[in-house]
Amino acid sequence: KAGVTxxxxxLIKTRGQQVTxxxxxxxxxxxVSWYQQTPGQGLQFLFEYFSETQRNKGxxxxxxxxxxxxxxxxxxxxxxxxxxxxxxxxxxxxLESQGLEQYFGPGTRLTxx
Amino acid sequence: xxxxxxxxxALSVPEGxxxxxxxxxxxxxxxxxxxxxxxxxxxxxSLLLIQSSQREQTSGRLNASLDKSxxxxxxxxxxxxxxxxxxYLCAVAPSGSARQLxxxxxxxxxxxx
Numbered sequence: 697k698a699g700v701t702x703x704x705x706x707l708i709k710t711r712g713q714q715v716t717x718x719x720x721x722x723x724x725x726x727x728v729s730w731y732q733q734t735p736g737q738g739l740q741f742l743f744e745y746f747s748e749t750q751r752n753k754g755x756x757x758x759x760x761x762x763x764x765x766x767x768x769x770x771x772x773x774x775x776x777x778x779x780x781x782x783x784x785x786x787x788x789x790x791l792e793s794q795g796l797e798q799y800f801g802p803g804t805r806l807t808x809x
Numbered sequence: 810x811x812x813x814x815x816x817x818x819a820l821s822v823p824e825g826x827x828x829x830x831x832x833x834x835x836x837x838x839x840x841x842x843x844x845x846x847x848x849x850x851x852x853x854x855s856l857l858l859i860q861s862s863q864r865e866q867t868s869g870r871l872n873a874s875l876d877k878s879x880x881x882x883x884x885x886x887x888x889x890x891x892x893x894x895x896x897y898l899c900a901v902a903p904s905g906s907a908r909q910l911x912x913x914x915x916x917x918x919x920x921x922x
Contacts, residue, residue, distance in 0.1 A: 700852075729908050739898070739912040752909045786852055788908075796841060796907045800853040 698723065700789050700801035708807045714775040717804045721768050721789030727751075728770040729798065730762060733784040742785075745770050774806075782808045811836045813901055815913035822889055823921050830884040830916045832899035837877050840907040844873050844884050845898045847915070853898065857884070861904075889920045 701720045709715050721728050729752075730742040741754040745764035762772040768789075774781055784805050788798040812835045822828055832842070841860050845853040857866045857873040859882070865874040872885040882899055896917045900910040 727908055729910075731910075731912075738914045739900075739910075741909050741911070744908045754909070784850075788853075790908055796902060797843065797855060797858040798908065798910065799855060800845070802852040805850070 700787060700799055702785075702787055702801040702804050704804060705802065706805045706807075708809060709777050710809055711777055711779060713777050714773060715777060715806060716771055716773045717785055717787075717806070719770045719772075719787035719789075719801060721770070721787075722791070722799055725789035725791050725799075726768050727790045728764060728768065729788045729790075730770070730772050731786045731788065732756075733786060733803070734780075734782070739786070742772065777808045779808050782806060811901060811903060811911045813899060813911050813913040815897075815899060815916050817916060818914065819917040819919075821919040821921060824889060824891060826889050826920075827885070827887050828889055828918070830886070830897050830899075830918070832882040832884070832913055834880045834882075834901050834911075836901075836903065837880055838904045839877065840902040840904050842873075842875055842882050843900050843902070843910070844871075844882075845900065847896045847898060849896075856897075886918075889918075891920045891922050893920050894918055 727746045729744040733739045744752040748764045764770045784803045786803045788800045790798045844856040859875040870887040896915040898915045900912045
């Protein structure tokens with residue numbers, strides 16, 4: 697069974713631009729969560745989607761948004777990029793019946809210049 | 810607000826040694842606790858998941874314990890190998906928002922040949 701996939705793997709953007717990252721969960725998983733990892737703040741929860749609905753949201757500004765499609769694939773968008781948005785963005789998927797164990801993708805490395 | 814602490818931040822051991830990584834959390838109202846491994850620049854690999862009702866889980870050379878009342882978990886690695894070198898992260902999922910993980914800052918393990 698294929699794991700969680702994320703595209704693109706690497707991205708370089710300029711301040712003020714916007715970016716969209718994509719995540720495809722493990723087949724059958726309906727929950728997708730997004731996390732930001734930086735050297736200073738570590739891993740922080742962004743939001744979680746289940747059946748196309750946002751269920752939880754972390755403490756991030758409104759520039760960070762996401763959505764989930766009917767096939768459970770998810771996208772997150774960051775508008776008006778700032779230098780501090782440079783990070784590894786990780787998504788994770790989970791299946792209800794497995795005690796909510798989360799499986800992570802390889803991440804998208806975003807660099808804002 | 811849940812806080813997760815991992816001690817030590819870094820650990821270097823000779824090959825073959827048994828070792829223990831520590832994780833503590835401030836709010837005992839957790840759904841589960843998960844240990845992950847992260848190789849440099851990569852995503853997270855799930856190692857062990859302990860439900861709040863469990864005391865320990867084992868997988869191969871790894872054993873994780875959970876003491877919810879004292880807010881502590883340990884990851885025991887037996888007969889360490891150079892391939893075990895990585896950053897080990899623990900994460901807790903709170904009751905009610907079981908997919909919103911709060912992560913510790915990790916222990917960077919180096920196993921010397």
